[in-house]
Amino acid sequence: MLDVKNLMKIYDGGVLALDDVNFQVEKGEFMAVIGLSGSGKSTLLRCINRLVEPTGGRIVWNGFDITAASQDEMRRVRRKIGMVFQHFNLVTRSKVITNVLAGRLGYVNPALSLLNRFSQADMQMALRQLERVGIADQAYKRVDELSGGQQQRVGVARAMMQEPEMILADEPVASLDPVLAHSIMRHLEQLNKEDGVTVLCSLHFLDLVHDYADRAIALNNGQLMFDGPPKAIDDKKFKEIYGKEAKRVG
Amino acid sequence: MKKIVVRKKKSLVRSLGFGAAVLLGMIVYAYGFNITKVNFETTRSERRLTQLTRILRALAHPALFEYQKEELVVAAPIYLPCPKSGVPTFDPDRSQPYLVLTPACGGAKEIIQVEGFSFWPNTKGPINFVPPSGASLTIGNLTTDADGYFSARVELPQRRPVDEAQTLRAIARRNIGAPMFSPVAHSTWEKIVETVFLALLATTLGTLLAIPVSFFAARNLMSTQESPLTSVALSVLGWPLGILIGVQAVRWIRAVGAQILDSNALGAGGWGSLIGLLVTWVVVRWAFPRQQTQAPGRALRLARTLALVAGGLAALFAMHMVASLALTVGRALVEPLGVFGFLGNFIAQLGDVLIIVSPLVAALVGGGVLSHAGSRVGQSVSDQLPANVVRVANLFSAALAGASVSAILGAGVDWFYQIDDLQKTLWLPGGVGAALGLLLSVRSAPKDPLPIGSVVYYLTRTVLNATRSIEPLVMVIVFVVWVGIGPFAGSLALALHTIAALAKLYSEQVESILSGPLEAIRATGANRLQTIVYAVIPQIIPPYISFTMYRWDINVRMSTIIGFAGGGGIGFLLQQNINMLQYRAASVQMLAIAIVVASMDYVSAVIRERFV
Secondary structure, three states, X not given: OEEEEEEEEEOOOOOEEEEEEEEEEOOOOEEEEEOOOOOOHHHHHHHHOXXXXXXXXXXXXXXXXXXXXXXXXXXXXXXXXXXXXXXXXXXXOOEHHHHHHHHHOOOEOHHHHOOOOOOHHHHHHHHHHHHHOOOHHHOOOEHHHOOXXXXXXXXXXXXXXXXXXXXXXEOOOOOOOHHHHHHHHHHHHHHHHHHOOEEEEEOOOHHHHHHHOOEEEEEXXXXXXXXEOHHHOOHHHHHHHHOOOOOOOO | OOOOOOOOOOHHHHHHHHHHHHHHHHHHHHHHHHHOOOOOHHHHOHHHHXXXXXXXXXXXXXXXXXXXXXXXXXXXXXXXXXXXOOOOOOOOOOOOOEEEEEOOEOOOOOEEEEEEEOOOOOOEEEXXXXXXXXXXXXXXXXXXXXXXXXXXXXXXOOOOXXXXXXXXXXXXXXXXXXXXXXXXXXXXXXXXXXXXHHHHHHHHHHHHHHHHHXXXXXXXXXXXXXXXXXXHHHHHHXXXXXXXXXXXXXXXXXXXXXXXXXXXXHHHHHHHHHHHHHHHHHHHHHHOOOEOOOOOOHXXXXXXXXXXXXXXXXXXXXXXXXXXXXXXXXHHHHHHHHHHHHHHHHHHHHHHHHHHHHHHHHHHHHHHHHHHHHHHHHHHHHHHOOHHHHHHHHHHHHHHHHHHHHHHHHHHHHHHHOOOOHHHHHHHHHHHXXXXXXXXXXXXXXXXXXXXXXXXXXXXXXHHHHHHOOOHHHHHHHHHHHHOOOHHHHHHHHHHHHHHHHHHXXXXXXXXXXXXXXXXXXXXXXXXXXXXXXXXXXXXXXXXXXXXXXXXXXXXXXXXXHHHHOOOOHHHHHHHHHHOOOHHHHHHHHHHHHHHHHHHHHHHHHHHHHHO
């Protein structure tokens, strides 16, 4: 279980990105995070694996206080939390397989990994993950030869390499067309349903939230505005989350 | 509707200001003309223009080729001055080439006509005056026509009067056989090869060292590095201690190695290298398991640390043994390899390099490891102990760190200026450093992270900028004193400058990489080094290659003139020829430089295309 208590983040310029955010995520839940651009979704997700250092509050995961972890402990926490990004964040000049294997970096011996040496088991596992997302035949191509949808699959495969207990997906489909968006969301759903991985996924489109999420939380200006099942977002709630001038589409 | 207001020009003040600016500009340039001694009269001077023409023509005739020559020497008697009894008749053999002088006598500075018959057609040569002493003097030139005839007017020299006949000698020269490369061309070829390899070595050495330095000079990598004071202080203390231990370890191992090698250099060296490498390999494999699923226990960690220390010593031992082996084998190979003896010399030199760098490597590794350990200890002290305890720890460690850094600086100052006064070079700076450390630990909150990465960044940048601002031509002077005149000094100077210049260019490339992949790799639980290897390096390989090629290009050009200051290469030859006014020879060297630089440009374009 992930327990976020009084989470606060103030950036260096004095921008308040998260303002006393409280929520809990059960193990195996698929939770959507919605809100306008700049409402603090990305900051929230990055606070959970401390890519962004929270200013205040606590994040406790399975009884372990992430906010108080040392660097070494953080390494062991992060390797159990996969992350998928809006812009894929792949090393485009490297091969697909290298990008996927990078998901094992938290597990392998640091010294050997610096020489790009991975065990046979890791190689097998990487190919298996690529097979699962349907691009095993692209394994030895360079990432910049792949289309956007394929690149995001590499991103998902990299997260899967971590054998994660939780996946943080930061608008994973915002740079993809609607068809590709569904295919990527289905991979996340599959991970959630079959492997029991907890998924926290920030999304722009409400129809995707309805289709895939068990639960949704909404942020507006760093404050938690809503926490409940997606169906409970009626027109009034919608205006609260997205502002008075927003119109529902899709 | 809003009215648009056109601002009125403040015409008078503005024009006055403009006029003043123009006037000021004129004055600046007038002074500049005066300082740089601009004088266009000299450009029109008759004498200088002839000289210029001569030099330009010489440069346009590089002395690349020459022919084997044969000479036709024909002599005729001449009287200086005219004998009172009249000139005895001289009847040459007309079936052979012969000279006719009219008149065949004369006083000093008198002009006579020299005619030659039946010479080789279309040839050139000098006309010499040869007194009885035999020291010939060129008094004119001949050029024969298609019939082998020439006629020249020559001025008789001012010489001591002699009664008997002296000799006037005409020499015609002609080329035989095919053209051959001149000695100038040969020496130029030798030196240009030296130049290219000088540049290659300098670039290689410079690049290898510039790559790690560039990461320390990249703002985006360094500015995120923050550590609490305890960690910083302990890691600062770790450096000198580790360096000391590393150097001592090398000394000890050398002593041990010398005893072993004494008996049988080849056998002991071979076995020593083998065993040393094997032990290192086994220890490293054991201490770094392939996968770490659990956090290792305390006892295991201690055992691993001890094993790694032993492994490090074994590695040093192996390094020493391999170096000695290379030295012995390389030297032994020089004779039997004959023409390829340079390969043996190369092996021996590599062994020597290993021996030279081993204390350096040991010092760096020792310092790095102890500093890292100190930083880890400090981090956990800061993380786990209460603030008051941390404050006390900060007081002690910061004071000690400050004192040791300034004491080392003091020792450096002492070495340069030979003050020889411990009061001034050890106790005073040590005290000041300790006070500064105390001040820092009192002023900062005990657990606050300090931007140590930015400090390292600015230090690196400053050192790089200072090094880069000194031209290799100046650096080579110091290296010439150290390793002697020659290409080795030149390549060291160029390498040093290459490090500074490339590290700056490289670091700017690191600063411009995409941060997304960095973030993603960090999120997988990778540590800093892994992040650099998997997210930074793949992004910077193309610009690194292209900058390295560009630098090689620069180094080739630099190495052509580094010889001016004694740094070997073609510059030495070029300067010599220019000083001796041998413009045709200098022209060959300029041509060689142009060809090498142009082809370097082409080759680097091809390589860049292949890799980028």
